[in-house]
Each structure stands twice: as C-alpha cells, then as structure tokens.
Amino acid sequence: MQYEIPTKIEEVLNLCQKPIDEELVAVVIAGIVRIAKAEGYSIEQLSQEGRVRLSLTKQQATTLKSTARQASAPKPPRKPS
Numbered sequence: 829m830q831y832e833i834p835t836k837i838e839e840v841l842n843l844c845q846k847p848i849d850e851e852l853v854a855v856v857i858a859g860i861v862r863i864a865k866a867e868g869y870s871i872e873q874l875s876q877e878g879r880v881r882l883s884l885t886k887q888q889a890t891t892l893k894s895t896a897r898q899a900s901a902p903k904p905p906r907k908p909s
Contacts, residue, residue: 834859835866 833855834840840859846852864874 829855831855833862835862837863 830851831843834843840856840863843852843856843859861871861874865871869877
C-alpha cells in the first residue's frame with residue numbers, strides 16, 4: 829500500500845492534495861471512518877452526515893447552474909425613455 833490510513837484530520841486533508849487514484853480514495857475513506865470511530869461516532873451517524881452533505885452539495889450545484897444560466901442568458905433590450 830502506497831499510503832498509510834490517516835489517524836488525524838490533518839493527514840486526511842494532506843492526502844486530499846495528492847493526485848486522485850482508487851487507492852487514495854479508499855485510504856481517505858478508511859481514515860475518515862477510523863477518525864469518526866475514535867471520536868465516538870457510529871457508522872450510522874457517519875453515513876447520515878455523508879448523506880446530508882451530499883444533499884447540500886447537490887443543492888449548491890443546482891443553485892450554481894441556475895445562477896450561471898441566468899447570467900449567460902441574453903438580456904432583453906431596454907425601452908427608450
């Protein structure tokens with residue numbers, strides 16, 4: 829294994845700066861689970877938190893797309909005063 833499973837959030841954040849591959853993703857997930865368990869979270873709580881964050885991310889992406897579409901839409905000509 830190229831990477832050690834992290835035991836601190838700082839180590840996870842450092843790994844997130846590296847080029848992504850399958851092993852890195854697996855190690856980061858294992859590290860997050862390990863850290864969460866050490867802090868007393870259950871797998872169910874961790875899963876729920878992930879679902880909430882994923883939902884927020886999807887909502888933010890939808891909002892950004894909508895804003896981008898509105899910004900790029902042609903503006904109607906102004907009426908002369």
